[in-house]
Amino acid sequence: MSQLFSLAGTCSRTRARAGTLTTPHGSVATPAFMPVGSQGTVKALTPDDLRVVGAGMILANAYHLHLRPGVEIIGRLGGLHRFMSWDGPILTDSGGFQVFSLGHLRRVSDEGAVFRSHIDGSEQFLTPELAIEIQEKLGADIIMAFDECPPYGDDLRIIRESMERSHLWARRCRSSHRRDGQALFGIIHGGTSVELRRQSTAFVTGLDFPGYAIGGLSLGEPKELMYSIVEETAPLLPEERPRYLMGVGSPEDLVECVACGVDMFDSALPTRLARNGAVFSRDRRLNLRNARFALEEGPIDPDCDCSTCRDFSAAYLHHLFRCEELLAYRLATIHNLRFAARLMEQVRQSILDDSFARFKEAFLKRYQPTDAEARAEQKQKWLELRRDRQPLD
RNA sequence: GUGGGCGUAGCCUAGCGGUUAAGGCGCCAGGUUGUGGCCCUGGAGAUCGAGGGUUCGAAUCCCUCCGCUCACC
Numbered sequence: 001m002s003q004l005f006s007l008a009g010t011c012s013r014t015r016a017r018a019g020t021l022t023t024p025h026g027s028v029a030t031p032a033f034m035p036v037g038s039q040g041t042v043k044a045l046t047p048d049d050l051r052v053v054g055a056g057m058i059l060a061n062a063y064h065l066h067l068r069p070g071v072e073i074i075g076r077l078g079g080l081h082r083f084m085s086w087d088g089p090i091l092t093d094s095g096g097f098q099v100f101s102l103g104h105l106r107r108v109s110d111e112g113a114v115f116r117s118h119i120d121g122s123e124q125f126l127t128p129e130l131a132i133e134i135q136e137k138l139g140a141d142i143i144m145a146f147d148e149c150p151p152y153g154d155d156l157r158i159i160r161e162s163m164e165r166s167h168l169w170a171r172r173c174r175s176s177h178r179r180d181g182q183a184l185f186g187i188i189h190g191g192t193s194v195e196l197r198r199q200s201t202a203f204v205t206g207l208d209f210p211g212y213a214i215g216g217l218s219l220g221e222p223k224e225l226m227y228s229i230v231e232e233t234a235p236l237l238p239e240e241r242p243r244y245l246m247g248v249g250s251p252e253d254l255v256e257c258v259a260c261g262v263d264m265f266d267s268a269l270p271t272r273l274a275r276n277g278a279v280f281s282r283d284r285r286l287n288l289r290n291a292r293f294a295l296e297e298g299p300i301d302p303d304c305d306c307s308t309c310r311d312f313s314a315a316y317l318h319h320l321f322r323c324e325e326l327l328a329y330r331l332a333t334i335h336n337l338r339f340a341a342r343l344m345e346q347v348r349q350s351i352l353d354d355s356f357a358r359f360k361e362a363f364l365k366r367y368q369p370t371d372a373e374a375r376a377e378q379k380q381k382w383l384e385l386r387r388d389r390q391p392l393d
Numbered sequence: 394g395u396g397g398g399c400g401u402a403g404c405c406u407a408g409c410g411g412u413u414a415a416g417g418c419g420c421c422a423g424g425u426u427g428u429g430g431c432c433c434u435g436g437a438g439a440u441c442g443a444g445g446g447u448u449c450g451a452a453u454c455c456c457u458c459c460g461c462u463c464a465c466c
Contacts, residue, residue, distance in 0.1 A: 036426095036427075036428055037428090038427090038428055038429095039428090039429095043428075043429095043430070044430085059427075061427080061428085064428090091427095093427050094427090095427095096427080097427045098427085098428095101427090102428095102429090118429090144427080147427095149427080187427095213427085215427070216427095217426095218426045218427085219426090220426095226426095244427095245427095246426095246427040247426055247427040248426060248427090249426055250426060253426075265426095266426090266427060267426045267427080267428090268425090268426065268427080268428035269425075269426040269428090270426090271428070272425065272426080272428055272430090272431095273425070273426095275428090275430050275431090276425075276430085276431090276432095278424095278425085287422085287423085289422095290421085290422075291420085291421070291422095324430090326430095329430065370423085370424080
């Protein structure tokens with residue numbers, strides 16, 4: 001397989017990197033945000049829409065597609081790319097996260113996880129080998145190791161046991177993966193413990209994967225805690241391999257974590273928020289359902305170059321959401337994904353110009369993610385937590 | 394016209410003698426991070442159709458009126 005990742009530039013004042021991912025279905029400029037399309041569709045959009053908003057790679061999900069329609073069907077229909085008519089790069093998640101978040105967990109052992117389908121309640125058994133087999137049949141360009149994702153708040157002993165199980169599974173994934181032209185990424189675990197993250201990084205990088213993910217974050221921990229773990233973990237990963245932070249995608253998180261040296265991100269947040277009427281703008285997040293938009297003639301973001309902002313007023317989107325019209329989902333999703341893609345483009349350009357540190361400072365100063373009260377609450381939570389956690393690290 | 398039923402927040406209802414009238418929808422705001430379009434959390438909003446009476450106490454019981462509705466003429 002040809003070189004998967006190449007560096008194009010680095011920032012002199014932070015750890016930010018710009019690079020290129022090269023896959024059988026095209027190349028992707030990094031840092032990159034990958035929209036989530038679990039069921040073989042980024043909800044409300046067509047592949048043409050995705051190309052227009054500048055989505056490089058998209059993320060599908062082995063768990064969802066295995067339960068429905070099943071990989072046999074997708075295989076007979078020519079694989080996932082052909083099935084969903086998207087000829088760009090695809091990354092599939094193994095389903096580890098879903099087993100532990102969606103499915104009714106029955107039993108987990110070193111062998112694998114027994115759980116109930118969230119669709120029909122049937123009993124399912126997923127092992128590292130099966131997760132790889134499913135992902136090989138789907139045919140994504142990048143696939144993920146099967147891992148365990150313990151909830152935030154578990155104590156250190158449980159996090160360590162879970163991490164060790166993920167390590168065991170990572171080794172089995174590595175040795176059962178056969179398909180050429182498909183890169184298997186290992187996943188670093190260890191919760192919010194810096195020490196466990198170090199151990200996990202040493203173990204997983206020892207298995208020599210073509211790329212590495214930081215998993216088990218963004219599960220309810222305060223943002224500052226997540227940043228500090230990413231800051232400690234990302235630099236330990238091999239410089240010449242791509243680094244993927246799983247499940248992170250708010251604008252401020254993207255900028256913060258690029259600065260720690262992360263190259264790839266995915267998150268349901270931009271698309272999910274869009275379907276609930278929340279959109280990003282240059283200054284802050286907006287809730288289009290708010291009454292104040294009823295007469296707003298301008299676009300939701302005057303700086304945005306997406307088709308939604310070009311053609312429609314905020315007042316019209318407000319109306320569509322009030323009526324629960326289907327077009328609302330599409331227009332808001334187009335905007336949020338364009339916002340994320342454009343943010344990544346600007347970030348990348350500033351890294352290449354070596355002006356990223358200034359860009360980051362200016363962006364974070366202007367962009368207000370949520371309202372002040374909610375942020376203060378988060379900060380308080382973090383301070384209390386830091387007090388309680390002192391003995392652990 | 395006669396007899397019955399019903400009038401409780403913008404809408405639909407619960408409460409049928411006992412603190413401060415409850416809930417759903419809607420409305421006003423928050424939240425949402427390896428996606429179920431769901432969901433969660435706050436908030437505002439009611440002279441209980443009007444007037445009179447009984448009672449320590451009435452949305453609740455009685456009387457009159459008004460409005461809606463059904464049946465019979």
